[in-house]
Amino acid sequence: MKIIIAGDGKVGAMLTRQLSAEGYDITIIDANPRVLESTEELYDIMAVQGNCATMDVLERAGVSEADLLIAATSADEINLLCCLTAHSMNDRLHTIARIRNPEYTDQIIKMREVFPLSLTINPEKQAALEIERLLKYPGFLKRDTFAKGRVEIVELRVDKDSLLCNHTLADLDSVVGCKVLICAVLRNGSAVAPDGNYTLLAGDRIFVTAPTDTLETLLKNLKIITHKVRRVLLCGGGRLSYYLAKQLDQGGIAVRLIEQDYDRCLQLANLLPGVTIIQGDASDERLLESEGMDDCDALVTMTGLDELNMVISLQGTIRKVPQVITKLGRMDNSYILDQLPIGSTVSPKQLCCNTIVRYVRALRNQEGAALSVHTIADGKAEALEFCVDDDTRYIGEPLKQLHLKKNVLIVCITHKGKQEIPGGDSFYEKGDTVIVVTSRDAVIYQLNDIFEA
Amino acid sequence: MNYKMIGKFIGKILLVEAVFMLPAVAISLYYREMVAARALFISALVTALIGGVMVAVTRGTKRGFHAKEGMVCVGLSWIVLGLFGALPFFISGAIPHYVDALFEIVSGFTTTGASILPEVESMPYGLLYWRSFSHWLGGMGVLVFLLAVSSGNERSKGFTMHILRAESPGPQVGKLVPRMKQTAEILYVLYIILTVIDVIFLLCGGMPLFDSVCTAFGTAGTGGFGIKNDSIAGYNPYLQNVCTVFMLLFGVNFTCYYMLLLKQVKSVLKDEELRLYLGVVFGSIVLIVLNLRGYYATVGETIHHAAFQVASVMTTTGFATTDFDLWPSFSKGILLCLMLLGACAGSTGGGFKCGRALLVLKGLRRSVRQIVHPGKVEVVRVNGRTVDEKVLQNTNAYLAAYALIVVASFLLISIDGFSITTNLSAVLACFNNIGPGLELVGPTCNFGGFSVFSKLVLILDMLAGRLEIFPILILFSKTTWGKR
Numbered sequence: 001m002k003i004i005i006a007g008d009g010k011v012g013a014m015l016t017r018q019l020s021a022e023g024y025d026i027t028i029i030d031a032n033p034r035v036l037e038s039t040e041e042l043y044d045i046m047a048v049q050g051n052c053a054t055m056d057v058l059e060r061a062g063v064s065e066a067d068l069l070i071a072a073t074s075a076d077e078i079n080l081l082c083c084l085t086a087h088s089m090n091d092r093l094h095t096i097a098r099i100r101n102p103e104y105t106d107q108i109i110k111m112r113e114v115f116p117l118s119l120t121i122n123p124e125k126q127a128a129l130e131i132e133r134l135l136k137y138p139g140f141l142k143r144d145t146f147a148k149g150r151v152e153i154v155e156l157r158v159d160k161d162s163l164l165c166n167h168t169l170a171d172l173d174s175v176v177g178c179k180v181l182i183c184a185v186l187r188n189g190s191a192v193a194p195d196g197n198y199t200l201l202a203g204d205r206i207f208v209t210a211p212t213d214t215l216e217t218l219l220k221n222l223k224i225i226t227h228k229v230r231r232v233l234l235c236g237g238g239r240l241s242y243y244l245a246k247q248l249d250q251g252g253i254a255v256r257l258i259e260q261d262y263d264r265c266l267q268l269a270n271l272l273p274g275v276t277i278i279q280g281d282a283s284d285e286r287l288l289e290s291e292g293m294d295d296c297d298a299l300v301t302m303t304g305l306d307e308l309n310m311v312i313s314l315q316g317t318i319r320k321v322p323q324v325i326t327k328l329g330r331m332d333n334s335y336i337l338d339q340l341p342i343g344s345t346v347s348p349k350q351l352c353c354n355t356i357v358r359y360v361r362a363l364r365n366q367e368g369a370a371l372s373v374h375t376i377a378d379g380k381a382e383a384l385e386f387c388v389d390d391d392t393r394y395i396g397e398p399l400k401q402l403h404l405k406k407n408v409l410i411v412c413i414t415h416k417g418k419q420e421i422p423g424g425d426s427f428y429e430k431g432d433t434v435i436v437v438t439s440r441d442a443v444i445y446q447l448n449d450i451f452e453a
Numbered sequence: 454m455n456y457k458m459i460g461k462f463i464g465k466i467l468l469v470e471a472v473f474m475l476p477a478v479a480i481s482l483y484y485r486e487m488v489a490a491r492a493l494f495i496s497a498l499v500t501a502l503i504g505g506v507m508v509a510v511t512r513g514t515k516r517g518f519h520a521k522e523g524m525v526c527v528g529l530s531w532i533v534l535g536l537f538g539a540l541p542f543f544i545s546g547a548i549p550h551y552v553d554a555l556f557e558i559v560s561g562f563t564t565t566g567a568s569i570l571p572e573v574e575s576m577p578y579g580l581l582y583w584r585s586f587s588h589w590l591g592g593m594g595v596l597v598f599l600l601a602v603s604s605g606n607e608r609s610k611g612f613t614m615h616i617l618r619a620e621s622p623g624p625q626v627g628k629l630v631p632r633m634k635q636t637a638e639i640l641y642v643l644y645i646i647l648t649v650i651d652v653i654f655l656l657c658g659g660m661p662l663f664d665s666v667c668t669a670f671g672t673a674g675t676g677g678f679g680i681k682n683d684s685i686a687g688y689n690p691y692l693q694n695v696c697t698v699f700m701l702l703f704g705v706n707f708t709c710y711y712m713l714l715l716k717q718v719k720s721v722l723k724d725e726e727l728r729l730y731l732g733v734v735f736g737s738i739v740l741i742v743l744n745l746r747g748y749y750a751t752v753g754e755t756i757h758h759a760a761f762q763v764a765s766v767m768t769t770t771g772f773a774t775t776d777f778d779l780w781p782s783f784s785k786g787i788l789l790c791l792m793l794l795g796a797c798a799g800s801t802g803g804g805f806k807c808g809r810a811l812l813v814l815k816g817l818r819r820s821v822r823q824i825v826h827p828g829k830v831e832v833v834r835v836n837g838r839t840v841d842e843k844v845l846q847n848t849n850a851y852l853a854a855y856a857l858i859v860v861a862s863f864l865l866i867s868i869d870g871f872s873i874t875t876n877l878s879a880v881l882a883c884f885n886n887i888g889p890g891l892e893l894v895g896p897t898c899n900f901g902g903f904s905v906f907s908k909l910v911l912i913l914d915m916l917a918g919r920l921e922i923f924p925i926l927i928l929f930s931k932t933t934w935g936k937r
Contacts, residue, residue: 258828265830270839280828291826 001025001364002066006052006082007073008035010329011098011123014353015070019360020045022443027061053081058089068094068363070356076101080115087116094118094363096356100125102242119359123352128243130351131325134344135232135248135298137215138323139224141205141344144374145212146385146435147414152212153183153376153383153437158204163222170196177221179421180210183411183437184381189335191380191439193407207376209411209435211419227322229253229297235282235312236303237264240327240348242271244300249274256291258282283308285315298323306330313342331378350379361445371433381439383411386447388432393448400424403452407439454934455518459526461511465599466530467504470537471497473590474583477541481579489577492545500537523615525933527596528924531916534595535559538587547580552905559912561587563919564801566677566771566888569901569908574682578663581680585667591919592674592703592801593644594620601637619924623798624809624848629711643710648673651699658692672699675802677771677888684773684896690757693774697764701734704768704796725836726808730797733807737763737791741784748780767791769803771888778895785891792881803886803918805855811835812848854922859884862914866907879903884914
C-alpha cells in the first residue's frame with residue numbers, strides 16, 4: 001500500500017517510523033530539504049521537497065498511484081487544500097487531515113462532508129478527552145477503552161505500600177477480589193507478558209484488563225482512594241488546555257488556568273467565561289501556592305516545554321496533589337520517566353499517530369482487521385480488538401489448547417454483549433470480539449496472525 | 454478643525470428647525486393667536502435666513518471630519534438650536550426674559566421638562582405645541598434626524614458615525630444596518646410609530662387631540678412638559694396608566710424594538726440591560742408601595758401613583774400625578790436614586806443609563822476578584838459578549854465626569870442660598886433631564902426662583918446631560934481649539 005505523508009514534523013516523523021516499519025511504501029513531502037534529508041537517512045522512504053498543496057509536487061510524490069494521503073503540516077488550511085487538491089487528481093485516494101484550530105471544531109462534521117476527507121484528527125482535542133477520562137478515575141495512570149467503552153485496559157503503578165507488591169499473579173484474584181487480568185508489566189523500560197508465577201515488585205507499571213463496571217471495585221479493593229475531582233489546576237494555555245478547560249468547565253469542575261502570555265490570557269478569558277484565567281509564570285512556586293496548588297484535586301501540566309511540565313509535576317507530587325497529569329511532546333526518552341513521580345503522561349502526538357495507524361490497518365485489510373488499536377506500555381506493547389468471523393481458526397476450542405505466538409495474550413472476549421476475562425477453559429465463537437495484547441515486534445493485522453504457523 | 458464643515462452642519466440644523474416651527478405657526482393661526490403666530494413666523498424666518506446663509510457660505514466643502522469635529526459639531530448644534538428655539542417665546546413676550554426663554558427651550562430639547570413658568574395654561578397653543586414638540590425632536594436627536602433625511606448617496610463616508618455616537622445615549626453606540634442613513638431612518642420610523650400608537654391610546658381615553666399630541670410628545674421624548682398646571686394629575690386614571698406604560702416603553706433601548714421586528718425575541722428577553730431596567734422598576738414600585746401605606750385611600754391607588762412616579766423618574770420624563778415631595782423620606786430617596794440611574798442606553802431617556810451602571814458594577818466585581826487572584830485575567834461580558842477595555846475605561850471616565858459636574862454645579866447654584874435638598878435635586882433633575890426635583894423645585898413648583906447665573910449653569914447641565922457630557926465638555930477644552 002502506498003502512503004503519502006505531507007509534513008515532516010513530529011507527527012509526520014512518528015508516522016513515518018511506525019508505518020515504514022510495518023512495510024508500507026511511504027513518500028514524505030516537506031518544504032524543508034534539511035528535515036527531509038535526516039528522515040531519508042533514518043528510514044527507507046522517498047522524500048519529495050516542495051509545497052504539498054501544489055499539483056506538481058503531489059504528482060512527483062506519485063499521488064495517482066497512492067492509496068492514502070496523510071496531511072499533517074502545521075497549518076490546517078494547507079492540510080485541507082492538500083487533501084482537496086490530491087483528491088481532485090485521484091478520486092480513489094483516502095485522505096486524512098489534521099485539523100486542530102479550535103475555531104473549526106464545531107464545523108468539523110460539516111467540513112468532512114464538503115471536503116473529500118476520510119478522517120480528520122485533532123490531537124489536542126483527543127488528548128483533552130483522554131485527560132478528562134483520567135480525571136474521572138484518579139487512580140489510573142492511563143485508560144484505553146475497547147468494546148464500545150465496556151472494557152478497558154488501565155495502567156497502575158505498583159508502589160512499595162501497594163497491596164499488590166510482592167504478590168505473584170496467581171494470587172491476583174484473591175487480592176483484588178474481582179476478575180481482572182494483568183496483560184503486561186513494564187519493568188525497567190521493557191514490557192513483559194507475565195505468567196502466573198510472575199511476582200510484582202515496587203516500581204512496576206502494570207496494565208490491567210477489566211470490564212469498565214468493575215473498575216470501581218478494583219480501585220476500592222486495592223485501597224486506592226478515588227475521590228471526585230472538584231478543583232483542577234491547569235498550567236499552560238495552549239490548544240490542549242483550552243479544550244480540556246472547556247470540557248471540565250462544562251462538567252461543573254472548578255478550573256484554574258495559568259498562562260504566561262497576557263494576550264493569550266485575554267483570548268482564553270474571552271472563550272472560557274467560567275474558567276479562572278491567571279496570568280503568570282507556571283514554574284513560579286509562589287504563584288502555584290497562592291493559586292491553591294495545595295488544595296486542588298488535580299494538577300495538569302500542559303505548557304509547551306516538556307522539561308517545565310515535568311518540573312511542575314514533580315512539585316505537584318511532592319506537595320501531595322492527589323492526581324498529577326503531565327503532557328509530553330516527545331516520548332523518546334520515556335524510560336527516564338519511570339523513575340520520576342510525575343503521575344500520568346499524555347502525548348497528543350502519540351494519540352494522533354495511534355488513530356492514524358488504526359485507520360491505515362483497517363484500510364489494508366477491510367475484512368477481519370482490528371476494530372481498534374491502542375499502544376500501551378509507552379509504545380512497547382499493543383492492544384488490538386478483533387471480530388471473530390468465519391475465517392477465524394480454532395472457533396470453539398478452549399484457549400489452553402491453542403498455540404499462540406510468543407508474547408501474545410488474549411485478554412478479553414465479548415460474547416453477545418457480555419465481557420469475559422478469559423481463563424484456560426474459555427473459548428470464542430463467531431460474532432464475538434476478542435482483545436489481544438502483543439509486544440510490538442510481532443505485527444498483527446488480523447486475528448489469525450496470533451497463532452503459531 | 455474643519456470649521457466650514459461644522460458651519461454647514463449647523464446651517465442645515467437651523468433650516469430643519471425653521472421648518473419644524475411652521476406647524477406651530479399653523480396651530481397658532483388656527484387658534485387665532487396673532488401675536489404668537491407672528492412671533493413664531495418671524496423666528497422661523499430669522500432661523501431659516503441665518504441657516505441658509507451659513508449653508509450658502511460653506512458650500513462646496515468636501516473634506517470629512519473626525520471624532521473631535523463630530524463632537525464639537527453636536528455640542529455647538531445643540532447650543533445654537535436652543536438659542537434660536539427660544540426666539541418665539543421671547544419675541545411674543547410670553548416669557549419676557551431671554552435667559553428664561555432659553556432655559557425653557559433647552560429644557561425642551563434636552564427632554565428635561567424643567568420649567569420656569571409658574572403656570573402654563575395661559576400660554577398660547579402655538580407656543581405650547583412648540584415647547585412639547587421640542588421634547589419629541591430632542592428625544593431621538595436632531596442630528597440623527599438630519600442624517601435620516603439627508604441624501605444618503607454620499608460622500609458622507611464614515612464620519613457620520615461620529616455624530617450618531619455623540620448624539621445617541623449609551624456607552625456603546627452601533628449601527629443597526631450597514632448604512633448610516635438607513636440606521637437613522639429605522640430609529641425615527643420606530644420612534645414615530647410608537648408615538649402614533651401612544652396618541653391613539655390617549656385619544657381612546659377621551660383626551661382632546663391637541664392634549665394627546667402634546668402629551669405623547671412629552672412621553673416619547675421622555676421630556677415631561679405638561680400643558681396643564683397640574684401636569685398629568687388632572688386626567689383620568691386610564692390616561693395616566695397609558696402614560697406609565699409608554700414612559701417605560703420609551704425608556705427601553707430602541708435596538709430591542711428593532712430586534713423584535715427581526716423576530717429575535719429570545720435575545721431581547723435575555724438582554725441584561727433590559728432585565729436590570731425592568732427589575733429596578735419593579736423593585737422600586739414594590740418598595741415605595743410598602744413605604745406609602747396609609748398615604749392613599751386604597752392599595753390600588755397607591756400602586757397606581759407609585760408606578761407612575763417610578764416610571765416618570767426612572768425614564769427621566771418628569772410627569773407627575775401627585776406631589777411626591779410630600780412622600781416619606783425613603784420613597785423620596787428611592788426616587789432620587791432612580792434619577793441618578795436613568796433609563797436604558799439607546800432610549801430617549803437620560804440619566805447615567807442602566808447599561809453604564811451594569812458595566813461599572815461588573816468592572817467593580819472584576820476588580821474585587823483581582824484582589825483575590827492578583828494575576829487573574831478576566832473580561833467583562835454583557836449579553837455573553839466581551840466588552841472592549843476601552844469602553845470600560847470610557848465608562849469609568851464618564852462616571853468621574855458625571856460626579857464632578859454634579860458637585861461643581863451643586864456648588865455654583867448654592868450661591869443662590871436655597872436649601873441643600875433643593876439645590877442637589879435641582880442639579881440632578883436638570884443634569885439627568887428629569888424635570889422636577891424636590892422641595893422648591895418639586896413637582897408643583899418651578900425653577901423660576903433661581904438667579905440668571907444659576908439658570909445658565911443648569912442650562913449647561915441639561916445640555917451636558919442630554920449629550921452625555923463629552924460633546925459639551927470638549928467645547929471647554931483648550932486642545933479642541935488649538936492648532937494642534
